[in-house]
Amino acid sequence: xxxxxxxxxxxxxxxxxxxxxxxxxxxxxxxxxxxxxxxxxxxxxxxxxxxxxxxxxxxxxxxxxxxxxxxxxxxxxxxxxxxxxxxxxxxxxxxxxxxxxxxxxxxxxxxxxxxxxxxxxxxxxxxxxxxxxxxxxxxxxxxxxxxxxxxxxxxxxxxxxxxxxxxxxxxxxxxxxxxxxxxxxxxxxxxxxxxxxxxxxxxxxxxxxxxxxxxxxxxxxxxxxxxxxxxxxxxxxxxxxxxxxxxxxxxxxxxxxxxxxxxxxxxxxxxxxxxxxxxx
Numbered sequence: 001x002x003x004x005x006x007x008x009x010x011x012x013x014x015x016x017x018x019x020x021x022x023x024x025x026x027x028x029x030x031x032x033x034x035x036x037x038x039x040x041x042x043x044x045x046x047x048x049x050x051x052x053x054x055x056x057x058x059x060x061x062x063x064x065x066x067x068x069x070x071x072x073x074x075x076x077x078x079x080x081x082x083x084x085x086x087x088x089x090x091x092x093x094x095x096x097x098x099x100x101x102x103x104x105x106x107x108x109x110x111x112x113x114x115x116x117x118x119x120x121x122x123x124x125x126x127x128x129x130x131x132x133x134x135x136x137x138x139x140x141x142x143x144x145x146x147x148x149x150x151x152x153x154x155x156x157x158x159x160x161x162x163x164x165x166x167x168x169x170x171x172x173x174x175x176x177x178x179x180x181x182x183x184x185x186x187x188x189x190x191x192x193x194x195x196x197x198x199x200x201x202x203x204x205x206x207x208x209x210x211x212x213x214x215x216x217x218x219x220x221x222x223x224x225x226x227x228x229x230x231x232x233x234x235x236x237x238x239x240x241x242x243x244x245x246x247x248x249x250x251x252x253x254x255x256x257x258x259x260x261x262x263x264x265x266x267x268x269x270x271x272x273x274x275x276x277x278x279x280x
Contacts, residue, residue, distance in 0.1 A: 048083045048117045055121040059103050067096050085114045102151040102177050124151045128163040130180055133172055148180035148187045166208040193233040224262040236265050243271055250275050
């Protein structure tokens with residue numbers, strides 16, 4: 001028994017020594033590899049030293065350059081250089097640009113050799129205006145794009161160059177970077193609906209959204225079409241088309257101009273309208 005116990009202890013000791021030896025080999029080998037990689041990432045020949053910005057028209061290149069330079073400055077875990085052409089933080093650069101410059105819609109990257117980073121900017125294009133929570137011609141307006149994203153203050157226009165959106169799911173105190181409507185697909189459908197209405201020879205100048213389910217399309221003559229997102233817009237369009245065809249004498253003047261104050265389509269198949277000649 002005594003000899004067996006001694007052999008068992010020796011075996012455990014050998015196993016432990018073997019484990020420690022392997023551990024030290026892996027540890028120091030890994031440290032050596034990391035050190036070599038770290039040294040390589042800090043070599044000037046592999047560092048991004050030039051940054052070019054293209055595609056921007058409204059956004060100054062300096063704004064983008066400052067963000068890129070700040071993001072690639074320093075090291076990962078104080079070891080690997082961030083400005084190495086292989087491991088520069090693409091995702092962080094993109095997020096920082098998009099979060100800090102609302103006018104920019106997307107960012108793309110490419111490299112020329114080891115040292116030049118090309119940053120291609122896609123700016124947002126004005127699609128319409130957001131002009132506050134209610135009609136007020138004195139209020140300043142903001143540009144929004146075709147995804148309903150509000151991205152910049154707009155100048156004053158002498159004419160109705162853009163459709164004006166009112167109300168919406170917007171942070172009124174700080175509207176930039178807000179969405180007029182948070183459902184992108186519905187916003188696209190909504191604008192197709194408005195285009196279809198204009199094909200009926202109506203001129204939509206404003207759209208009011210109460211933030212819930214109700215909308216008012218306001219025509220250039222002040223007439224209103226009231227509808228709800230509770231019902232599919234294609235069904236609302238079909239019912240409107242039938243209404244106008246069957247009540248043409250009530251709803252249009254002889255010259256074709258609208259002859260109603262409003263058409264209310266919030267209640268599905270039950271439609272209410274007020275001809276303008278009934279207003280007291």
